[in-house]
Amino acid sequence: MLDNSEGYVTEDGRKIGGVVMEMKNITLRFGGVVAIKDISFDIREGEIRAIIGPNGAGKSSMLNVISGFYVPQEGEVWFHGSKRPPMRPFEVAQQGIARTFQNIALFEGMSVLDNVMTGRLSFMKTNILQQAWWKGKAEAEETENREAVERIIDFLEIQHIRKTPVSRLPYGLKKRVELARALAAEPKLLLLDEPMAGMNVEEKEDMSRFILDVNDEFGTTIALIEHDMGVVMDLSDRVVVMDYGKKIGDGTPDEVRNNQEVIDAYLGVSHD
Amino acid sequence: MFYREAGDFKTSYIADSQTFPIKFDRYRYYVVLAVAFGIIPFIINDYWANALLLPFLIYAIAAIGLNILVGYCGQVSLGTGGFMAVGAYACYKLMTAFPDVSMFIHVILAGGITAFVGVLFGLPSLRIKGFYLAVATLAAQFFLVWLFNRVPWFYNYSASGQINAPERDVFGIIITGPNAPAWATYLFCLIFLTVCAILARNLTRGTTGRTWMAIRDMDIAAEIIGVNPLKAKLTAFAVSSFFVGIAGALFFAVYLGAVEVGEVFGIQKSFLVLFMVIIGGLGSIFGSFAGAAFLVLLPVVLKVVGVDVLGWPTDIVAHLNLVIVGALIIMFLILEPHGLAQLWRVAKEKLRLWPFPH
Numbered sequence: 001m002l003d004n005s006e007g008y009v010t011e012d013g014r015k016i017g018g019v020v021m022e023m024k025n026i027t028l029r030f031g032g033v034v035a036i037k038d039i040s041f042d043i044r045e046g047e048i049r050a051i052i053g054p055n056g057a058g059k060s061s062m063l064n065v066i067s068g069f070y071v072p073q074e075g076e077v078w079f080h081g082s083k084r085p086p087m088r089p090f091e092v093a094q095q096g097i098a099r100t101f102q103n104i105a106l107f108e109g110m111s112v113l114d115n116v117m118t119g120r121l122s123f124m125k126t127n128i129l130q131q132a133w134w135k136g137k138a139e140a141e142e143t144e145n146r147e148a149v150e151r152i153i154d155f156l157e158i159q160h161i162r163k164t165p166v167s168r169l170p171y172g173l174k175k176r177v178e179l180a181r182a183l184a185a186e187p188k189l190l191l192l193d194e195p196m197a198g199m200n201v202e203e204k205e206d207m208s209r210f211i212l213d214v215n216d217e218f219g220t221t222i223a224l225i226e227h228d229m230g231v232v233m234d235l236s237d238r239v240v241v242m243d244y245g246k247k248i249g250d251g252t253p254d255e256v257r258n259n260q261e262v263i264d265a266y267l268g269v270s271h272d
Numbered sequence: 273m274f275y276r277e278a279g280d281f282k283t284s285y286i287a288d289s290q291t292f293p294i295k296f297d298r299y300r301y302y303v304v305l306a307v308a309f310g311i312i313p314f315i316i317n318d319y320w321a322n323a324l325l326l327p328f329l330i331y332a333i334a335a336i337g338l339n340i341l342v343g344y345c346g347q348v349s350l351g352t353g354g355f356m357a358v359g360a361y362a363c364y365k366l367m368t369a370f371p372d373v374s375m376f377i378h379v380i381l382a383g384g385i386t387a388f389v390g391v392l393f394g395l396p397s398l399r400i401k402g403f404y405l406a407v408a409t410l411a412a413q414f415f416l417v418w419l420f421n422r423v424p425w426f427y428n429y430s431a432s433g434q435i436n437a438p439e440r441d442v443f444g445i446i447i448t449g450p451n452a453p454a455w456a457t458y459l460f461c462l463i464f465l466t467v468c469a470i471l472a473r474n475l476t477r478g479t480t481g482r483t484w485m486a487i488r489d490m491d492i493a494a495e496i497i498g499v500n501p502l503k504a505k506l507t508a509f510a511v512s513s514f515f516v517g518i519a520g521a522l523f524f525a526v527y528l529g530a531v532e533v534g535e536v537f538g539i540q541k542s543f544l545v546l547f548m549v550i551i552g553g554l555g556s557i558f559g560s561f562a563g564a565a566f567l568v569l570l571p572v573v574l575k576v577v578g579v580d581v582l583g584w585p586t587d588i589v590a591h592l593n594l595v596i597v598g599a600l601i602i603m604f605l606i607l608e609p610h611g612l613a614q615l616w617r618v619a620k621e622k623l624r625l626w627p628f629p630h
């Protein structure tokens with residue numbers, strides 16, 4: 001069904017654009033352990049792309065490769081049509097790739113507002129002297145970015161906790177604040193590492209709604225890892241399936257669901 | 273009862289992010305400023321200046337500086353004494369080399385030179401964290417003191433190895449040396465403290481402060497959302513050392529007048545300022561003031577109560593001081609790691625509701 005043409009139209013009528021990010025033959029090793037073995041896939045503009053697989057399949061490692069935290073031994077990462085040289089994670093972030101973490105990685109000592117403001121870092125142009133003086137440029141910049149942050153806070157419905165220190169928040173809200181921080185960067189590509197881990201059904205539904213809304217309203221390209229198959233199949237446009245570091249399936253949720261290798265990986269099959 | 277936020281609405285983001293968002297706080301701040309600048313200079317005498325006010329003002333600057341590094345950026349430093357020595361010696365060299373230049377410029381330049389040295393010794397922080405970084409800064413402490421002791425150029429080849437502040441003035445008013453009037457030295461230090469505190473507050477509430485706190489709270493996550501750890505840590509070292517250097521320059525030139533480096537800027541000084549930050553409150557500008565005030569006041573109060581009122585021997589009181597400070601450090605670390613500033617915050621939250629807590 002999918003070819004290499006410039007995009008496609010989903011069943012619900014959303015237009016998916018050309019390739020934003022392409023992983024070419026990525027291999028990642030930790031000493032003797034091969035975490036990712038010769039995997040290639042692409043992410044198209046405006047789509048929700050899921051990476052699934054059993055525990056230890058290498059999904060999180062894959063996300064870490066995309067966000068620059070791990071440098072693969074072999075293979076190339078192409079972003080917006082050019083090959084990405086090896087770079088530090090903060091440089092990747094400045095290119096427009098934001099992410100959330102499997103174990104919440106918020107700044108516990110700061111308020112929700114400060115956490116989300118930190119996400120706006122790439123829009124902050126004033127130097128340290130201007131900030132020390134505050135009046136003038138730094139204040140204007142702060143106000144401008146505060147407005148953008150407040151829009152995101154409204155969008156994710158966390159107005160009531162904006163001044164609360166993050167350490168006092170319950171788990172579900174922390175996940176939402178983390179999403180807000182990633183969104184504040186206005187990313188071209190948003191990586192979500194198990195956004196629904198440890199949530200109850202209601203919180204999962206909320207989070208799914210937010211993910212769909214983000215994709216819908218801002219047109220953000222999203223790549224996510226998730227274990228809840230029902231959620232993945234409902235949310236995503238295309239799915240990559242990994243097992244033991246290898247890619248065993250790639251396609252629409254329906255194609256993946258009927259792929260024999262995928263069924264074997266999830267249900268288990270005797271290898272003989 | 274004393275403390276009301278109701279009706280104090282913010283209609284702009286600028287008003288919401290100001291330093292004292294609550295009206296009551298803001299007015300109290302103006303009152304404190306008015307008393308400090310408008311009343312104290314007229315009633316000050318030498319005893320008050322030398323026993324309490326000057327050390328408080330100068331230690332508060334040093335504590336703000338160290339708080340930026342330890343409290344905001346999470347980089348433990350035991351080199352404060354050494355960096356204060358850099359400020360003092362830089363100020364001394366500048367004062368003797370350019371006698372006609374204003375003391376303001378000497379002190380600021382001394383801060384700048386210390387900032388540069390601070391960045392140099394901050395470089396290891398890019399590789400090592402926590403305990404190990406503390407040891408690395410400890411090396412800076414001992415190295416700097418050794419350097420100022422052993423290289424005669426720093427103390428202008430004086431026979432005693434000491435540095436003595438020559439008489440210098442600002443706009444014709446003598447600031448350093450034995451003939452400086454108490455009110456002038458007080459005002460000079462107060463101006464530096466006020467400006468330093470405002471600058472520190474502006475930095476910590478803005479972008480730079482957020483990158484520091486991000487590094488402190490979770491450095492890996494900070495880097496992944498776009499914080500350049502090199503820049504964040506080195507700016508923290510630079511800004512921190514700048515303030516500490518100013519404090520060192522004032523401590524030597526305005527407060528003591530003569531300095532023997534090992535005695536004045538030894539490891540004890542590093543610990544004293546660190547204790548101020550811990551007792552006052554990590555990550556709080558107000559805490560730096562509170563900690564400095566507390567540790568400057570404590571020995572004076574103990575002496576007045578112990579020696580003058582109760583008639584105890586002086587050495588017992590001096591030792592009691594050490595015991596109390598040690599016990600307080602342990603208590604604060606266990607019970608309230610955010611120090612006096614947090615106690616103050618809790619008290620304010622309670623006052624907001626008092627006398628109707630439900």
